[in-house]
Amino acid sequence: MDAYQANLYLPLIAAALYLGLLILPQIRRRPEKNQAAWLVAALVVSIGWEFSIFFTNSIPVPNLPTIVLLVSAGTLAATTGAYLDWQPRWRYLVLGGTAVLTTVTINLLAPNRTFILPGGQLMNITNGTLAVYLTWSGLAGGLLITTWREYRKTRFPWHANRLLFWFSVLSIFFLGELLQFIDALGFIIAGQSLRFLGMLGLAYGIASFRIFDVRARAQRGIAFVIINTLSALPLILSVIIIFQFGEALYQGDNIITSSLIALAITLGFFLYQPFRQLIARLVFRYMRGEGVNAGQVVRNYSQAISRTLDVQQLSLLIVGTLSELLETNRGALMLVTQLENGGYEVDPTPAMGIVPRHPIRFAHDDLFINALVDQHQPLLQYELDFNPAFKELSDEERSWLAEMTMEVYVPVSRGGNIVGLIAVGPKVSAVPYQPNELDLMQTLADQTVVALQNARLYSELNEQNEHIRYLNIDLVEQNEKLEIMDRVKSDFITIASHELRTPLTQVKGYADILSAMNDENALTREQTREIVGHINRATLQLERLITAMLDASQLDVDGMQLTFVKTQLDIVLRLAVEPLIQAMRERRIHLEIEGVEDLPPIYADFKRLVQSFNNLLGNAVKYTPDSGHIHVKATKVPGQFEEEFLEIVIRDTGIGIDPKFHSLIFEKFFRIGDPQLHSTGNTKFKGAGPGLGLPIAKGVIEAHGGRIWVESEAEDEERLPGSSFNIVLPVRPPGSEDIVDGETAARPAYLIG
Numbered sequence: 001m002d003a004y005q006a007n008l009y010l011p012l013i014a015a016a017l018y019l020g021l022l023i024l025p026q027i028r029r030r031p032e033k034n035q036a037a038w039l040v041a042a043l044v045v046s047i048g049w050e051f052s053i054f055f056t057n058s059i060p061v062p063n064l065p066t067i068v069l070l071v072s073a074g075t076l077a078a079t080t081g082a083y084l085d086w087q088p089r090w091r092y093l094v095l096g097g098t099a100v101l102t103t104v105t106i107n108l109l110a111p112n113r114t115f116i117l118p119g120g121q122l123m124n125i126t127n128g129t130l131a132v133y134l135t136w137s138g139l140a141g142g143l144l145i146t147t148w149r150e151y152r153k154t155r156f157p158w159h160a161n162r163l164l165f166w167f168s169v170l171s172i173f174f175l176g177e178l179l180q181f182i183d184a185l186g187f188i189i190a191g192q193s194l195r196f197l198g199m200l201g202l203a204y205g206i207a208s209f210r211i212f213d214v215r216a217r218a219q220r221g222i223a224f225v226i227i228n229t230l231s232a233l234p235l236i237l238s239v240i241i242i243f244q245f246g247e248a249l250y251q252g253d254n255i256i257t258s259s260l261i262a263l264a265i266t267l268g269f270f271l272y273q274p275f276r277q278l279i280a281r282l283v284f285r286y287m288r289g290e291g292v293n294a295g296q297v298v299r300n301y302s303q304a305i306s307r308t309l310d311v312q313q314l315s316l317l318i319v320g321t322l323s324e325l326l327e328t329n330r331g332a333l334m335l336v337t338q339l340e341n342g343g344y345e346v347d348p349t350p351a352m353g354i355v356p357r358h359p360i361r362f363a364h365d366d367l368f369i370n371a372l373v374d375q376h377q378p379l380l381q382y383e384l385d386f387n388p389a390f391k392e393l394s395d396e397e398r399s400w401l402a403e404m405t406m407e408v409y410v411p412v413s414r415g416g417n418i419v420g421l422i423a424v425g426p427k428v429s430a431v432p433y434q435p436n437e438l439d440l441m442q443t444l445a446d447q448t449v450v451a452l453q454n455a456r457l458y459s460e461l462n463e464q465n466e467h468i469r470y471l472n473i474d475l476v477e478q479n480e481k482l483e484i485m486d487r488v489k490s491d492f493i494t495i496a497s498h499e500l501r502t503p504l505t506q507v508k509g510y511a512d513i514l515s516a517m518n519d520e521n522a523l524t525r526e527q528t529r530e531i532v533g534h535i536n537r538a539t540l541q542l543e544r545l546i547t548a549m550l551d552a553s554q555l556d557v558d559g560m561q562l563t564f565v566k567t568q569l570d571i572v573l574r575l576a577v578e579p580l581i582q583a584m585r586e587r588r589i590h591l592e593i594e595g596v597e598d599l600p601p602i603y604a605d606f607k608r609l610v611q612s613f614n615n616l617l618g619n620a621v622k623y624t625p626d627s628g629h630i631h632v633k634a635t636k637v638p639g640q641f642e643e644e645f646l647e648i649v650i651r652d653t654g655i656g657i658d659p660k661f662h663s664l665i666f667e668k669f670f671r672i673g674d675p676q677l678h679s680t681g682n683t684k685f686k687g688a689g690p691g692l693g694l695p696i697a698k699g700v701i702e703a704h705g706g707r708i709w710v711e712s713e714a715e716d717e718e719r720l721p722g723s724s725f726n727i728v729l730p731v732r733p734p735g736s737e738d739i740v741d742g743e744t745a746a747r748p749a750y751l752i753g
Contacts, residue, residue: 014192015050018043021203035206038079045072046199066132069177073139076173076202080143083166083206084150102131133181140174156407157432158382165201165211173198209386213432223283231276297325301444305451309458311335311349314451319351321444322424326437329353330406330425335456336369336418344369346421348404353425360400367393368401372411373418378438379409408433410445412452420452481664506538562605562703564736569634569646570596572606576613580621587685589624593632599646600636602729603736604704612700615693616650616725624654625685625720637728644731645706649724655686656721657712665710666698672715705733 022043049068056065147170151163172194179191205211301321308314311333319331330353337345342364348355362369367390372379384390384401393401404423412420422445427433433441510531517523573593584591620630634648657665657672664670670691701708706729713721 010189010192011050011053014196015047015054017196018046018050018199021199022047024203024207035079035082038075038082039203039206042072042075042079042202043199045075046195063129063132066129066136069180070132070136070139073136073177076170077139077143079202079206080147080166080170084147084163086146102135136177140177144170144174155405155426156381157426157430158380158407159385160430161214161432162205162211162382162386164214166205168214169198169201169205171198172201209388213434215431216434223280226283227276227280230279231272233275297321297440298443298447302447305448308451309455311452311455311459312351314448314455315349315351318422318444318448319424322422322441323352325440326424326433327428328407328425329428330355332404332406332423333452334421334423335452336412336420344418348423355423356403360396362397366397368397369418372409372421373413373416376411376413376442378433378441379411380433381407381409408438408441410438410441412445412448414446414449419449419456422448503538503542507535507542510535510538562608562735564603564733565606566601566603567606567609568596569599569602569648572604572609573613573632573634575610576617579614580617583621584630587621587626587628589621589626589628589630591630591632593634595634596632598636599634600644600731602646602731603733604729605700608700609704612697615697616727619693620650620652620654620723620725623686623723624652625717628653628720636731639730646729646731648727648729650727651722651724653720653722655717656715656719657710657723658715659712662710662712666694666708668692668695670695701727701729705730 022040045068049065049072052059052065052068144167147163147167151160151167154160154163176191176193176195176198179187179194182188182191301317304317304321305314308317315333318333319328322328322331331351332353332355333349333351335347335349337347339345339361344362344364344366345359346362346369347359348357350357368379368384371390381401384393384398405425406423407426408424410422410424411418412422422441424441514523514528514531514535517527570593573596577591577593583589617630617632624630629652631651632648633651634646637645637647639645661670661672665672668691698708706727708725708727710723710725712723715721
């Protein structure tokens with residue numbers, strides 16, 4: 001390049017400046033080592049580029065300076081990728097490296113071949129040089145376009161400002177390199193200067209996470225030019241007047257003319273300052289909008305919050321005030337509660353925009369909370385993302401902060417005691433919050449401390465009152481339940497005596513008949529067999545009743561044994577239904593069982609599970625009118641931790657159960673209805689037993705680690721709403737984990753094995 005020969009030492013001066021940047025400790029000590037390493041590489045290549053220019057005539061390599069410049073652009077692309085955190089970064093490195101290597105290969109293989117246009121015309125540029133220019137243009141344009149797109153996508157203003165700054169210094173840097181291609185001394189000097197300024201800006205962007213507000217600085221620069229240009233008008237007019245009347249003043253001693261010139265000069269100087277202030281007010285009002293009277297805002301806000309005792313209303317008031325002043329459309333008041341272990345729980349109260357409501361807990365030494373307490377000033381999301389002091393924030397905290405999508409968090413605290421946070425989203429205008437605006441936020445937050453404490457106390461008082469109200473309701477319900485259970489205890493005497501007396505009366509009656517007929521020697525073999533059969537049935541009924549009472553008495557006793565075996569639910573249901581088949585046939589009740597064939601084996605106490613389902617199906621038979629329908633459906637359902645469960649639903653078309661009795665029917669000896677109208681019967685319609693079937697069924701199912709509940713809208717013998725008993729059983733109940741096929745195991749349970 002001939003121009004560089006006119007100023008031989010310019011590359012050496014530039015190399016010294018780059019070396020000065022390279023030895024700066026602020027760059028090498030950055031926590032983001034990847035960014036610093038690529039910047040150092042870019043500086044080293046820049047120094048090499050300057051030396052390649054200086055020794056261009058001594059090294060017989062064609063296009064060496066432009067090739068080194070291309071490598072510099074590649075290292076700058078890697079620096080930008082690290083700065084913008086491109087994912088995946090290696091893809092961009094491979095693309096850029098391939099382009100650079102291809103260009104270098106073209107320069108080595110065909111350095112002096114000129115480029116031929118399609119019409120056969122030759123261009124005054126070699127193929128290698130053209131390849132370098134095109135590759136450089138592609139790298140520079142790709143970096144600028146990608147950075148600009150990232151800037152447009154960013155929703156946080158300070159994050160966007162960081163990208164805008166990087167885009168600006170990249171533009172200056174590449175403009176400086178572009179000027180290097182023009183073989184003129186002025187352009188080369190300007191290009192070197194711009195390129196160094198761009199590199200200096202890149203070093204500043206990596207060495208410091210705090211980037212000045214680019215748009216605010218640009219606005220102030222434009223305002224400075226406009227204000228100084230317009231405010232000079234009075235002085236310019238004075239000069240024009242002097243030139244207009246200067247000739248007349250030179251020709252004679254015109255006192256009037258001299259006085260007018262002196263007056264014009266005086267007015268020019270006197271009008272300059274007020275005119276400049278007027279221009280400044282107009283320009284700043286146009287660029288920044290109307291100013292905010294902070295004192296009036298604080299007074300109005302203090303008066304408003306002093307009348308607010310509801311946390312939600314306080315949140316709406318705070319965020320609404322900030323939205324009106326700062327033009328934001330997202331915000332929340334976050335309640336901070338100190339836990340017993342010294343940690344903090346933050347519970348958002350949304351006011352504007354869609355804000356997640358789930359709380360999060362922070363440790364007592366958490367960086368985020370402690371920074372707000374110690375510094376007592378607003379904390380920007382930009383600081384949390386790029387300040388090395390917050391590098392140790394946990395992934396859970398960063399995920400929560402990302403979900404909040406707030407721009408600034410303002411502490412509501414006093415004396416080291418933090419009671420809340422005011423979280424404010426970005427401005428609608430995408431302009432970063434300025435220091436005076438952050439100060440105003442903190443002032444409003446300080447005014448909120450007492451109001452928030454009062455609102456929280458009032459809210460807690462309301463919660464306590466509501467809790468007491470629910471406790472009173474629960475107490476009334478428990479009293480009603482106790483009254484019912486007390487009545488059940490009294491009714492048990494009547495029911496038990498009836499249940500016991502009926503089979504005993506049968507036994508005694510048939511025994512008397514047997515004795516009398518025996519005395520008269522009138523018994524035949526057939527009569528004896530019939531009477532003994534009646535006595536046996538009565539004793540079996542008595543045995544079942546006593547067994548049920550013994551089972552019920554053991555429901556609350558821990559120490560019994562359940563024997564688990566591997567079995568199929570369809571076998572359990574088939575054996576449970578078998579004793580009820582004759583009764584259902586006589587009463588024309590239709591039973592349908594669905595889905596049991598496809599179920600996996602279940603580990604259970606076979607005998608007790610049959611007993612439980614027999615009680616449930618018997619209850620359905622007793623309270624379903626003749627010609628009714630009973631439907632049993634079984635399905636497999638997944639658990640929370642890879643367990644498997646079986647869900648069995650027994651639905652009937654019976655008279656139903658009043659919702660107030662849904663829990664009581666599983667209490668021992670409880671029966672719906674008047675005990676004086678008690679009618680003994682195992683399968684007849686509304687035939688009653690001692691009230692032990694459902695409690696025993698519940699005890700067996702819960703002993704297997706399952707649960708049971710009933711669903712029924714009402715008791716109505718005309719509409720017949722029916723009932724639905726829902727049972728959930730684990731395929732592998734607790735205590736059966738070590739059982740293999742064919743083995744059994746026992747564990748403490750609530751029933752006699």
